[in-house]
Amino acid sequence: MTVIQHKPVNPIAHLSAEDIETLGKELDAIRDRVLAERGESDATYIRKVIKTQRTLEMGSRAVLLFSLFPPAWVIGTAGLTVAKILENMEIGHNILHGQYDFMRDPKIHSTTWEWDHVSPAEQWKHSHNQLHHTYTNVLGKDNDLGYGIMRVDEDQKWYPLHLGQPLWNFVNACFFEYGIAAYDLELGRNLRKGRHRTPEFRARLRAVGRKIRRQVLKDYVIHPLLSGPSFLSTLAATFTANLLRNLWSHSVIMCGHFPNGVETFAKTSIEGETRGEWYLRQMLGSANISGSRLMHIMTGNLSFQIEHHLFPDLPSKRYQEIAPQVRELFDRYGLRYTTGPLPKQVASAWWKVIRLSLPNREAAGPATDERPSRALAASGV
Numbered sequence: 001m002t003v004i005q006h007k008p009v010n011p012i013a014h015l016s017a018e019d020i021e022t023l024g025k026e027l028d029a030i031r032d033r034v035l036a037e038r039g040e041s042d043a044t045y046i047r048k049v050i051k052t053q054r055t056l057e058m059g060s061r062a063v064l065l066f067s068l069f070p071p072a073w074v075i076g077t078a079g080l081t082v083a084k085i086l087e088n089m090e091i092g093h094n095i096l097h098g099q100y101d102f103m104r105d106p107k108i109h110s111t112t113w114e115w116d117h118v119s120p121a122e123q124w125k126h127s128h129n130q131l132h133h134t135y136t137n138v139l140g141k142d143n144d145l146g147y148g149i150m151r152v153d154e155d156q157k158w159y160p161l162h163l164g165q166p167l168w169n170f171v172n173a174c175f176f177e178y179g180i181a182a183y184d185l186e187l188g189r190n191l192r193k194g195r196h197r198t199p200e201f202r203a204r205l206r207a208v209g210r211k212i213r214r215q216v217l218k219d220y221v222i223h224p225l226l227s228g229p230s231f232l233s234t235l236a237a238t239f240t241a242n243l244l245r246n247l248w249s250h251s252v253i254m255c256g257h258f259p260n261g262v263e264t265f266a267k268t269s270i271e272g273e274t275r276g277e278w279y280l281r282q283m284l285g286s287a288n289i290s291g292s293r294l295m296h297i298m299t300g301n302l303s304f305q306i307e308h309h310l311f312p313d314l315p316s317k318r319y320q321e322i323a324p325q326v327r328e329l330f331d332r333y334g335l336r337y338t339t340g341p342l343p344k345q346v347a348s349a350w351w352k353v354i355r356l357s358l359p360n361r362e363a364a365g366p367a368t369d370e371r372p373s374r375a376l377a378a379s380g381v
Contacts, residue, residue: 011263012280014334023333024276030325031311034318042315043103049090049297050108057083061223067233076234080241082298085248087116089300094316096125118212119181123204127184133312137257137285138265143183145257145264151356153264158359165357166350176246181208248298251346252289256305258349259287261338282309283330288323288339295342296320306337 060079
């Protein structure tokens with residue numbers, strides 16, 4: 001196995017090729033066990049969450065009919081925000097991963113589900129399921145790593161434009177669903193390479209346009225009009241709910257791959273990558289959020305980002321169950337299990353965005369907690 005080391009400390013230097021493949025087999029065993037056990041309890045869970053989300057959304061929109069009254073505005077906006085977060089995080093994200101395809105329910109299936117988001121489900125599945133989860137934290141391959149607008153690693157060349165990346169990141173957070181739609185289109189790359197004129201790109205762009213029109217019509221025309229005299233206050237409530245949903249989603253996703261302790265990888269590091277090395281890259285390239293059961297539900301169980309990246313097709317509620325087993329493997333193989341409370345992880349991720357908006361220090365000293373090493377596990381086993 002070849003290891004490319006860009007910092008003095010290599011967190012996997014103590015592992016042999018045999019260790020890594022054995023680790024992979026142990027993780028396969030965890031996955032196989034859950035696949036064999038999944039069934040009615042998982043189906044009951046997702047149906048219950050969907051029913052709760054829809055009831056909360058309908059109830060909140062009913063309350064917003066009277067949103068001219070401040071208490072009704074606050075209650076309706078809060079309820080609609082939670083409903084939108086649940087739909088995107090615990091329901092849409094996980095169904096579109098195929099976690100519940102085993103149910104064979106045509107209404108709750110990755111091929112038929114369309115979510116409350118401006119990015120069409122099919123395009124998101126390609127950019128997220130196929131690209132991001134395959135090339136997790138690989139510079140130049142994983143577009144989730146900086147969303148194409150930020151410098152996220154010391155080895156990336158610094159340009160004065162990067163000084164603005166904290167601002168770009170904040171704007172992206174506020175309008176995150178639109179940023180994701182642009183990212184799914186690979187808009188910047190296609191514009192730079194002149195591919196925006198191809199029939200394929202134009203078809204995808206039209207699909208995004210249709211989805212945006214449907215979302216805008218639903219959120220900012222039909223539901224406010226149904227409120228009659230409360231049109232403007234309902235409009236403001238819906239905009240606020242979407243804004244808060246976007247900020248929450250962005251924060252949770254930032255915590256999954258940006259905080260201190262998370263590794264990044266070079267393109268060459270995945271040439272000839274084995275199953276065990278792929279697992280190891282998911283472990284080193286992801287971070288968790290500690291918290292309550294409610295926290296886990298509201299993050300779509302992406303608070304267990306490590307477990308999700310190891311097993312993206314397992315029902316999300318299983319991540320909390322297997323997390324102790326995964327953490328035991330981290331400990332046994334001498335790996336760092338990166339986790340922490342939400343405020344700490346958000347602050348860590350934002351600090352990286354701010355730090356990397358500036359040029360590198362002239363001399364890179366020994367790796368520390370503030371400047372984590374970035375070992376690049378590669379091929380050649």
